[in-house]
Amino acid sequence: MHVLRPAHFAIALSLLAFPNPTARSSGSGSIVALDDPTIVAIFDEANTADIETGALAEKRGSSAEVRAMGKRLQADHAAVRRQGRDLAKKLGVTPTPPKPDTYAADHARVMADLKTRSGKDFDRAILDHEIAFHQAVIDAIKGTLLPAIQNAELKALVVKVAPAFQAHLDMVKAIKTQLKL
DSSP states (O other): OOOOOOGGGHHHHHHHTOSSTTEEEOSSSOEEEOOHHHHHHHHHHHHHHHHHHHHHHHHHOSSHHHHHHHHHHHHHHHHHHHHHHHHHHHHTOOOOOOSSOOHHHHHHHHHHHHHTOOHHHHHHHHHHHHHHHHHHHHHHIIIIIHHHOOOHHHHHHHHHHHHHHHHHHHHHHHHHHHHTO
């Protein structure tokens, strides 16, 4: 069985590899600062990705539980993305993705793979993906993003919404157990 890895969230995972929470590899071996505009961009990309995978789960899930999960992911992540974008606008922060930013290409590959699946295979793959995705986000928030955030309002927003990522992880694991996938 092919199990999706959270390759689309390579940005967050790559951040975890650095003991200095304000630095990350640029991919060329150099270290660049992890600043608030970059964190805002990462946060926005993560929420956007899960809105898209949620929409796919709602449309293609073979079980009512997976379709309901997809609907909830879309709604919750859209609300969080909106809060992040509103705060960025209020603070005058222009989201600046890290360079190089392979996030969109990685996410497109994940979506393409998911779209080739159907039935229980789709349900299993999307649930595995969502478990890996939410765990990667939680790890990145705790280990890298929160320690690097400079702006108090941005930090407060991330602290406020972090439990929702854990709630999603718990929900997805429960669905996987319930469906015996």
